[in-house]
Amino acid sequence: MRISVIGCGYLGAVHAAAMAELGHEVVGIDVDERKVASLTRGEAPFFEPGLPELLTTHVASRRLRFSTDMADAAGSGIHFVAVGTPQTKGGNAADMTYVDAAITALLPHTSAGEVVVGKSTVPVGSAARLAGLVEAAGTGAVLAWNPEFLREGWAVKDSLTPDRLVFGLPPEPERAEVAESALRDAYGPVIGTGIPLVVTDFATAELVKVAANAFLATKISFINAMAEIAEATGADVTQLADAIGHDARIGRRFLGAGVGFGGGCLPKDIRAFTARAEELGRGESVAFLKEVDxxxxxxxxxxxxxxxxxxxxxxxxxxxxxxxxxxxxxxxxxxxxxxxxxxxxxxxxxxxxxxxxxxxxxxxxxxxxxxxxxxxxxxxxxxxxxxxxxxxxxxxxxxxxxxxxxxxxxxxxxxxxxxxxxxxxxxxxxxxxxxxxx
Ligand SMILES: NC(=O)c1ccc[n+]([C@@H]2O[C@H](COP(=O)([O-])OP(=O)(O)OC[C@H]3O[C@@H](n4cnc5c(N)ncnc54)[C@H](O)[C@@H]3O)[C@@H](O)[C@H]2O)c1
Known part of the structure; x- marks a missing residue:
């Protein structure tokens, strides 16, 4: 299958290389010329174990190439959009300008039967809005949402053997069929190994990602709140975590008290979730995430x-x-x-x-x-x-x-x-x- 990946950062570069490893012919597109030059040489522009090996192999085999020209996406059956959604400056919401710009630039190069697949982490409701943009372009392409759960540091393994796949499909049955069939082709070897696949609507697919991050952030802040209580009482939070972690319903993972979480996902994702819930008039439903932060x-x-x-x-x-x-x-x-x-x-x-x-x-x-x-x-x-x-x-x-x-x-x-x-x-x-x- 011919595949394009728009945005070649921590997510997109690994996804492009993983898709080549799965046997597809892949073009990765990014506006950052230095990043594209580095990837074209088969060199990873950031540190990610296992990525250099995949890049070298598949750039050499010509199954994987990189470009700054969006026109090179033309002819791909699937266009994965993996650009950034950082926190807006001066606010908590996600900045959607990169996703909007990437999809707007991509659409003139799409054709009927092709599928634009969002992978970026976006506020719930974005896919429905962007589907309107795709439809308005009139090329016959359809939109789907396929959130990504890879962990930096284990991104290659997580891309090749994810613990689950989620496909968010459009409400119209014919479009949903086109999107699901293309996604099943792209992930064929992964699905073939029995990895769980959840096929759902746009809103659920978008929410799966932010809900998962909100849960993980909450678990970390829960044990860190216990650390604060331990500090006030002379208790030991490590022993506490071991003891409660023996309960299979709780589990010991993500109960390591310490300096807390960071990175390009958890902090901005819980803030964006809070901001989106407030827009929806449901701020109180996730108000606890402010305390988690x-x-x-x-x-x-x-x-x-x-x-x-x-x-x-x-x-x-x-x-x-x-x-x-x-x-x-x-x-x-x-x-x-x-x-x-x-x-x-x-x-x-x-x-x-x-x-x-x-x-x-x-x-x-x-x-x-x-x-x-x-x-x-x-x-x-x-x-x-x-x-x-x-x-x-x-x-x-x-x-x-x-x-x-x-x-x-x-x-x-x-x-x-x-x-x-x-x-x-x-x-x-x-x-x-x-x-x-x-
Ligand atoms: N990093 C992770 O571990 C991870 C995991 C799951 C989901 N995500 C989500 O994936 C998305 C990307 O995250 P990231 O960490 O890879 O970000 P990143 O900043 O490393 O990469 C984004 C890339 O998009 C490129 N870009 C921006 N505008 C573009 C455009 N118009 N056309 C083409 N390329 C463009 C940038 O130059 C950059 O290389 C975010 O929504 C993030 O929340 C990230």
Missing amino acids: AINLRRRQKVVDHVVDLLGGEPNGKNVAVLGLAFKPHSDDVRDSPALDVAVRLKGLGANVRATDPEAIANSRALHPQLDYRATLTDAVADADVVVMVTEWDEYRYLDPMELGALVAARNVVDARNSYDPARWRAAGWTYRGLGRR
């Missing part, structure tokens, strides 16, 4: 407070090593990253912040050139008065407290991901602070 942001400040406390209340001029900048390990994405936020807040208090990350320094520097970035862990921790571990890359997670102790000026550690064994660090002479831990 507030708990999450409070944890960042708690990490900063621990550092300041360990510095005797005077951070000015003190050396603070920040380990991790990406919003999570196995990614170089620093959008709304708790780690970068903590580093910036500490710098704002006058600390000499030395920040490091295996992959995310370049992206961090582009946003916050004022920070002192160190290429290696050893450089970052040299003469540190406090070490803050904020992104749990394995190389930070499995640090030896004895060896690290020899490099720093003072053995103070803030474990913002509750990854370390406090007893082991204390035995090595460290003053240990976790979140919600004794």
Whole structure:
């Protein structure tokens, strides 16, 4: 099948490569010339394990190519739209201008029987509105919505073996049939492995995505709220999470108390959901998401407070090593990253912040050139008065407290991901602070 993917960022580039891996002939289109040039060379423009291998293989086989020219989408049976939907500046709603612009530019290159498939995360009701745009173009193309659930860091695996597929189809039966048949062809090898497929309407498909993210964000903020209570009572949130997690109805996953969530999806998606619910007159239905957001942001400040406390209340001029900048390990994405936020807040208090990350320094520097970035862990921790571990890359997670102790000026550690064994660090002479831990 010939397929186009419009928008080749964290989602689109991986989706394009995965579609080529599934046997399709794929063109990826993006307005960013540098990104397209890099992808055309078979080089991933961002860090994503497994992506370079797929790109090299399928660019070489010519099954996968990239372009800045929308006309190259012509002739594809399916056009996946994977452009960004960031938070609007000065508001909580999703900025739909990129989706609207991409679909408007694409439509003149579509023909009857082709399917425009939205993959971006959008406010519920967008697909119905965009279907009107597609119909008005009069090319005979139809719209479908196919939300994406990939996780950065595991995006290749999640694209090739997703845990479910959701197809949101138009209300008209003939259009729905065209859309479903094309989507089934595109995902044929995936569906063939028995992966669950939910075929539904536009609104449900759009809501599945934001509801899933709202649930995950709520679970994280729930345990972080328990961490706050643990801090006030002397309880230990890690043991608490283990104990409640043994209940199969609750489950232990996503109950890791710490500095909270970030990235290009969860924070903006729960805010956009709240904004959309308010537009629909149902603000009270998801009002709790504002609290979920507030708990999450409070944890960042708690990490900063621990550092300041360990510095005797005077951070000015003190050396603070920040380990991790990406919003999570196995990614170089620093959008709304708790780690970068903590580093910036500490710098704002006058600390000499030395920040490091295996992959995310370049992206961090582009946003916050004022920070002192160190290429290696050893450089970052040299003469540190406090070490803050904020992104749990394995190389930070499995640090030896004895060896690290020899490099720093003072053995103070803030474990913002509750990854370390406090007893082991204390035995090595460290003053240990976790979140919600004794
Ligand atoms: N990143 C994830 O893990 C993930 C997971 C699931 C869903 N999503 C959703 O997918 C969408 C894309 O997210 P992302 O993280 O890939 O964003 P991104 O910013 O990395 O990528 C978006 C890309 O779209 C391109 N673009 C913008 N306007 C364009 C246009 N008119 N024509 C062609 N290309 C255009 C940009 O240049 C950029 O490369 C968002 O709605 C996001 O919420 C992302």
